[in-house]
Amino acid sequence: MLNKSRLLTPGPTPLPEEVRLALAKDMVHHRKRDFVQVMERIQPGLKYLFGTTQQVLPLSCSGTGAMHAAVTNLFAPGEKVLVVEGGKFGERWREIAQAHGLVVTSLVLENGDAVAAGDVRAALEADPSLRGVLVQASETSTGVLHPVHELGVVTRDKDVLLVVDGISAVGISPCPMDAWSIDCLLTGSQKGLMLPPGLALLALSERAWDRVRAVGSSNFYFNLLAERDKSLGHQTLFTSPVNLLQGLAVSLDLFREQTLEAVYAKQWALTSMARAGAVSMGLELLAKTHFTWGLTSIKLPVGVDGSEVLKVAAERCGVIMAGGQGELKKSLVRLGHMGHVDWSDVLAGLHALRVGLHAAGGYCAARTYLEDAVNAYEEALRDGCPEIRA
Amino acid sequence: MLNKSRLLTPGPTPLPEEVRLALAKDMVHHRKRDFVQVMERIQPGLKYLFGTTQQVLPLSCSGTGAMHAAVTNLFAPGEKVLVVEGGKFGERWREIAQAHGLVVTSLVLENGDAVAAGDVRAALEADPSLRGVLVQASETSTGVLHPVHELGVVTRDKDVLLVVDGISAVGISPCPMDAWSIDCLLTGSQKGLMLPPGLALLALSERAWDRVRAVGSSNFYFNLLAERDKSLGHQTLFTSPVNLLQGLAVSLDLFREQTLEAVYAKQWALTSMARAGAVSMGLELLAKTHFTWGLTSIKLPVGVDGSEVLKVAAERCGVIMAGGQGELKKSLVRLGHMGHVDWSDVLAGLHALRVGLHAAGGYCAARTYLEDAVNAYEEALRDGCPEIRA
Structure with missing residues (x-):
């Protein structure tokens, strides 16, 4: 007081009044028409937010869940990836990749440093078997913004996926997925989106979807191909986080109104x-x-x-x-x-x-x-x- | 955004989260046990807030409604009152008193000035037929705090009621009713109490209640004797502003917790x-x-x-x-x-x-x-x- x-x-982050009111709305069933309308409403706003023509998938998990989903769908155990380790969340990319059985090469940075695109290029050229670059747009543990735009220039002509944790970047600083040649962009609900935690969002480029099909993950949860099929029908694969998605619809409206x-x-x-x-x-x-x-x-x-x-x-x-x-x-x-x-x-x-x-x-x-x-x-x-x- | x-x-004023959540509670009926519990709960908190042993009456009206209730219950048409006019709300006391047929003597102040207790004493001694002093504790139009404590010293030994608009003072600056010999203290919900507008609160001293009985107002609404009878039974005379009173209970808890x-x-x-x-x-x-x-x-x-x-x-x-x-x-x-x-x-x-x-x-x-x-x-x-x- x-x-x-x-x-x-x-x-x-704090929540706007409009979002809090949406979160307090009565519950609807996630297989019924009321909910389908929410899902129809969010997709254009998500594409605007992500800067992509691809479907953006809502996932019922934290941001780390979406990182796990990305790694396990995009790469097969034994494949090699380059991880930018500029802080705690760079380390997390490495830990997730290693848990999935990937072979990790790390670019370990001093705290406070951003990765140099030239170093990523050199690493990829030194080892052409690297299949992906895993990086944060914004490394939340240090407050450093990595030059994702420059990394896209490095990876787009190679058979290397650029996988970007945009958790503290999407809706905060520019990170246009298609224009920057990002192959996987993901975020969580509790940062720029002004929602409670518990919802993640993820989108993949065309060539990333090709890779998902080739890898053929056996995931039951975090099965992105199955999630995409459901999403195109305006549902989610399992029970949807209903009120977070009702809040998301309002948050996305705010982004479009404000630009x-x-x-x-x-x-x-x-x-x-x-x-x-x-x-x-x-x-x-x-x-x-x-x-x-x-x-x-x-x-x-x-x-x-x-x-x-x-x-x-x-x-x-x-x-x-x-x-x-x-x-x-x-x-x-x-x-x-x-x-x-x-x-x-x-x-x-x-x-x-x-x-x-x-x-x-x-x-x-x-x-x-x-x-x-x-x-x-x-x-x-x-x-x-x-x-x-x- | x-x-x-x-x-x-x-x-x-803005509302605390605790109050907003209370305002959002499900509706209860104002003649049933659930509501009686709310009314039982608020009375000790109101007495603490007002600094009085008297019953504090909740009224379904704005602060001006409570000013109207005070004047029409405490004075009979034709009686004389002294009004401290230090701004727009002092003028309002005069207008309400005149509308009720009282004979008004005004102490008109320069904008920004507080009344001098000596001037009030002189006016009362110049005209012993004056039956009340009507004043703001805080004159909201100018930001001036009148010295109510000193006025109580002037009026308490005379047959003159000290009637205090505490709308922007109660819960904001000290205004202890009994200690300061205030005969009528009233406030509105939307100031210090951190509630939406629509609820007023009013308490009278023993001698003010005697006056109310002597005057015998014919008011149908704003009948303070009838409101007090109902209040002692933990109800209100007419339909109660249920959610404002639910919010008040929480606001008063906050005051008692914080002191x-x-x-x-x-x-x-x-x-x-x-x-x-x-x-x-x-x-x-x-x-x-x-x-x-x-x-x-x-x-x-x-x-x-x-x-x-x-x-x-x-x-x-x-x-x-x-x-x-x-x-x-x-x-x-x-x-x-x-x-x-x-x-x-x-x-x-x-x-x-x-x-x-x-x-x-x-x-x-x-x-x-x-x-x-x-x-x-x-x-x-x-x-x-x-x-x-x-």
Whole structure:
């Protein structure tokens, strides 16, 4: 009551009122006409969101479930893939691939670095038996945006599938599947889509579908060919997550009303704002050049305990942010600004960070970090978002 | 989607999640046991909120309805009352009293001034036939807090009822009915109580109830004696606003969990914050010394059109503030910070004011209005809220 709770994590994100009302609608049966209408309604919006003419499949699982579905449908055990390991979610690609019996070559990056397309090209040329490149569009654990557009240029003329985890990118920063020659693009519901967790979305290119047919996965759940058949008939293979799909229909309407361009412009402005505020406080960013548009990873001064910063920010300011993951757990604050989050939320996050930093013994001399942040926001909105480095 | 809508008006205020969920509960019948339980539950919370041992009556009407109920039950046509006219709601007391056939003496104040208790004492001594003093605890149109505590000292030894409109004070700043010798205290649901509009609450002192019996109002609706009889049996005289009362039960639980002291401390900090931010922007406040704790009235520079400021703040920042009322319509911005509003909302309001001011041709040189505001908030929280001038 004294402080509102503000969820500024890299997913789940807050939900818009329109979505919450849709989630509260009465239940319908997933084999009846009412539900078919929901499924008919979402497909054009999903194609717009993904930038594809392909069918986009809803899957009843988390984002990791969709990663598992992609790997097990696109590659046969024993095949070789190249994994971009730029953080915890790059590692997850490797773990899923290894669990499926794939032979993995990893490009392991320093925390905060984006992959260089030239390194991917060199690796593929060094080993022509590699059948896929598995990468995050946005590595959520570090706040780094990998240059997916450039990777598409590398893979499109080779017999190599570009498999992209777009979990913290789709609906946040540009990731047009067809234009960027992405063979598999997937995302989860709880990030840019402004929905609760529990729903994943996945689309494959023509040549990826050919590969799925060739591989002939024996999956019972996550059988993408069977899911596609059902999806073309506006159903799902097994019980559908009904209210999440009712919410999705509304979320997609919001994207089409606002336009993706406007959403990206806002996200670009929020990421510019968060960086400016953190830098004005004298803090360093983890990402060096390629910044994710939906979160900002901020390094804490040596000796400051990140868990204390987060605790104070939550208790004294009501702002819930995330720490680092793995070895970065206590040295990083990840300020999420994706989904249903706006400039004022980021302002709250920056001030809560300062309050937490101060309480945890960090020094912050900056007098104008809030003004610097709003000025950067306004400037970024005015100047528009740049093309992603291509 | 690009900006959240933030309601920073002096009521209605945003609603907490707990209250919204209560409002969405299934309907119950107002003469059945389920509803009686709601009514039993609210009375202790209302007595705590009002600071009284008297029964607090829920009325199905707006705040103005409760003002009408008070005047028509407490005074007989032809009786004389003193009205403190410090703004639009003081005028409203006069209009209601005149409509009921009372003879009104008005103490008309300059906009921004609080009444002086000495002036009330002098008026009552000049005309001993005056039977009541009608006043706002907080004059919402100007953002002025009248010294109700001091007025109680003046009226309590006279045959004069102190009738207090606490619409933007109850649950916002201290207004303890019994301790301050208030004879009638009333409020509406859409301010400090964090509920939708449509419910009013009213309590009377022992001597006020004696007066009600003596006056013997012929009101069919707004018959307070009959409402009290029903209320003691945990019902209302006519159909009850069921879901508002379900919401009230939850809102009152929140007040008791947090304690009134903590709510007042927050409100004091928010009002300190809003003033500091506005002053840092070089703007003047309308109230000179006695500031309402739930809103701040900010004067615009000459030549700046307040309606343009509000329009830009809403369109570009998503922040909905109020203008002035009557002759102050375009020269004032009223930034509401009552109810379910916290420090980050006030920060948003201040920035939106600056954006609107700038767009409307106002000059604002301040570089540190946001920092000055959060610093004032933290300082006020640290130092605690002062006693209301008594």
